[in-house]
Amino acid sequence: MTEPAHLLGAADIRALAEDLGVRPTKTLGQNFVIDGNTIRRIVAAAKLDPGETVLEVGPGLGSLTLGLLDAAARVVAIEIDPLLAGKLPETVARWRPDAVGRFELVLADALKVTSLSTPPSAVVANLPYNVAVPVVLHLLEHFPSLRHGLVMVQDEVADRLAAQPGSKIYGVPSVKAAWYGTMRKAGVIGTNVFWPAPRIHSGLVAFERREPPRTDASRAEVFAVIDAAFAQRRKTLRAALSGWAGGGPAAEAALVAAGVAPSARGETLAIADFVRIAEHRPAARPAGSGAPDSGGAETLG
Template identity: 65%
Template sequence: MSLLGPVEVRALAEKLNIRPTKKLGQNFVIDGGTVRRIVRAAEVTGEDVAIEIGPGLGSLTLALLPEVAKVVAVEIDPVLAGQLPLTATDMAPEHAGRLTVVHADALRVGPADLGAAPTVLVANLPYNVSVPVVLHLLAVLPSLRRGLVMVQAEVADRLAARPGSKIYGVPSVKAAWYADVRRAGPVGRNVFWPAPNVDSGLVSLVRRDPPKTSATREEVFKVIDAAFAQRRKTLRAALATWAGTAAAAEESLVKAGVDPSTRGEQLGVEDFARIAEHRASEHRASEHRASEHRASEHRRA
């Protein structure tokens, strides 16, 4: 099957009068070896339903189509979304029926928009929204079991960072809530048109169960956001606003078995879950006591 090379990509762009924009993070892959490598590394099977975000002109789409049961391609650009089925029919007629194109913003897309339950995410993600897109899809698509995404190299490092690393932060912890995340290799600049000013990297995600906790994901994520909002502060100070006071933050940390003088970058996602759980239980207990007090006052009246 034919793939898009430099000549085909530029010809398509000229036909559609497309000038790649930084606003949409458009850098089109022009190297067939790279898209084949991504598909191999994603370890897709003939039973997979792949979701691809930002397919662009279809370089990766064409490499995916023969290897999976279905490709759901989510494209925000109406011109590119309209062209992709035509490109698939022209260059991969025997597999074009496996393609569904959804013209939508990936940050707003949900299961009802896709027409199928994706099992794997394979994408060259727009670099300006790569982390929000990954976290959004993992949150709203429980059918996703794994993924392989190409992102800016620095973002790949942050997503796969481990506790104690200088680059470990909010993306690292939130991604770890959903999946085991690791770096899956570098990608050079010359495989794109236009060539970006940054290097790229592949990130592998394998879904895992979130930490066992009575706290909700939203409650845990609030702790994570607060802990890294002021990285240089100890958790006792960083979580003071979140908990109400520094003393309340310290109490939650001690009950969770976390040293209040520790900083956020030292903790794993399980630690943040324990902190949120203890604070949430205290909050619920406080509300219960207040409710009982109001009921008692009502009975007296």
């Protein structure tokens, strides 16, 4: 029976960090996975096709990278830390010498990357907690080639991304993610598989892309309605959308035309409802006006 390929454990990760003089920083959200079985679990849950090009964001010291190289045809890794990025090719060459030609490193902030030399069909990543939602939405916006993926995020964020209308945690991330496809919670990861160990559990979120809703409203226009609807959660939509519409009566008219009760609240609406509201924006307002498109940067309130 063939032994499974070596994956980086606690001793390997600490040795790599010591060699670089690296101490994980909260600023960059660095929590390195130190358990090979967890890597195998993540890769299995991602359901990768052997011919796929996988995008990894924040590879760090390469724990997940090696597992992805075992499962996919090519891995493109985006790393913001120059020190860590400089070590990654060496780590791949040491532990997966046959995969060197299948690994590409991009030194950049993932939130600023809008194109890659090889379009990825999947994303699998252990995302820094503080930028997880903006990164997910940014990638879905700028990489239409992404058909599916699996991201590990703060457990609370995972719940919010996968939340359905009517849930207390349903909000801006939930609705904007639904514009691009379906999100589902795919598991929970404990704290002891990381170095340093975070204070809270992590969650796995799997997604499948589908075509955005058919509409004559732009994504920015729909997202503007979403931002306005959740800006103050306790308000009715008539009140919450007053600024967007140019007044309460105009907001009520748009809601009625869209088939949405003015007394409803944003957390009860699905993405299709927000699309219809955007389509019935008051004619007196220029297209795209209203609340700015945050792209998901509005957090978890």
